[in-house]
Amino acid sequence: MSTVTQKAAREHRVTVPSLGRRKKQGEKITMLTAYDFTFASIFDAAEIDVLLVGDSLGNVVQGLDTTLPVTLDEVVYHSRMVARAARRALVIGDMPFGSYQISAEEAVRNAFRLVKDGGSHAVKLEGGQSVAATIERIVAAEIPVMGHVGLTPQAVNRMGGHRVQGRGEAGRARVIADAMAVEAAGAFSVVLEGVPEDLAHEITDALSIPTIGIGAGVHCDGQVLVMHDMLGLTDWSPSFVKQYANLGALASQAARNFAEEVTNSKFPDEAHSYR
Numbered sequence: 020m021s022t023v024t025q026k027a028a029r030e031h032r033v034t035v036p037s038l039g040r041r042k043k044q045g046e047k048i049t050m051l052t053a054y055d056f057t058f059a060s061i062f063d064a065a066e067i068d069v070l071l072v073g074d075s076l077g078n079v080v081q082g083l084d085t086t087l088p089v090t091l092d093e094v095v096y097h098s099r100m101v102a103r104a105a106r107r108a109l110v111i112g113d114m115p116f117g118s119y120q121i122s123a124e125e126a127v128r129n130a131f132r133l134v135k136d137g138g139s140h141a142v143k144l145e146g147g148q149s150v151a152a153t154i155e156r157i158v159a160a161e162i163p164v165m166g167h168v169g170l171t172p173q174a175v176n177r178m179g180g181h182r183v184q185g186r187g188e189a190g191r192a193r194v195i196a197d198a199m200a201v202e203a204a205g206a207f208s209v210v211l212e213g214v215p216e217d218l219a220h221e222i223t224d225a226l227s228i229p230t231i232g233i234g235a236g237v238h239c240d241g242q243v244l245v246m247h248d249m250l251g252l253t254d255w256s257p258s259f260v261k262q263y264a265n266l267g268a269l270a271s272q273a274a275r276n277f278a279e280e281v282t283n284s285k286f287p288d289e290a291h292s293y294r
């Protein structure tokens with residue numbers, strides 16, 4: 020890239036401060052998960068603001084039932100590909116289960132890896148009050164942190180499944196306290212996952228940092244979806260997911276057409292052969 024092009028790219032980059040300004044200006048923020056160079060390039064060119072290298076890669080890339088076995092090395096590996104593609108988008112590396120709970124020191128070390136080796140601009144971690152001190156330490160090391168409260172998939176065993184959180188008075192108070200703790204600890208934004216719409220609305224109004232919703236209604240400052248869900252690449256997705264394409268059906272048909280043409284010696288034809 021020439022110096023002029025580099026300068027232009029920098030000027031249009033989505034940054035941590037620019038996301039804060041978007042909330043003040045009432046402009047919605049878009050975030051999608053991405054795990055590889057090709058899709059990250061497509062989403063970046065489509066001006067998706069934030070690309071999250073989610074630990075959901077355990078589900079949609081690795082075929083696991085939960086995100087618990089995902090390792091830091093695996094997130095770093097995928098983050099590198101996404102960061103290579105992102106010219107405009109902010110890239111966030113998800114801290115996997117076990118990479119930030121043991122000690123704040125280890126959490127900071129692992130967050131550094133996502134930035135230095137993975138090319139992420141920021142990290143995300145799950146939890147509220149219980150991880151506030153850890154968020155503070157990572158932020159103090161100049162690594163911006165996105166929080167994640169409500170339905171936190173890494174707590175699947177405590178929650179007894181992927182269940183909506185924040186129902187009932189105590190549940191509601193807990194999610195509010197978690198969101199407040201994350202903001203007070205210095206997070207620049209917070210994901211609200213699987214909570215009732217009115218609770219997400221209340222939290223969004225109460226916080227000065229942007230909230231990014233997933234299964235949390237329309238009042239959040241932004242929305243995130245797992246790319247495989249919204250592109251129709253998975254067999255099943257939760258009811259809050261809207262499918263914006265059915266790439267699964269297209270890919271299946273393309274594979275069948277390929278197989279039929281190979282079987283009948285129609286491919287490769289002259290146009291696809293060297294002379």
Ligand code: KIV
Nearest residue numbers: 052073074075210243
């Ligand atoms: O891992 C992930 O993809 C996430 C999003 C669902 C927010 O955490």
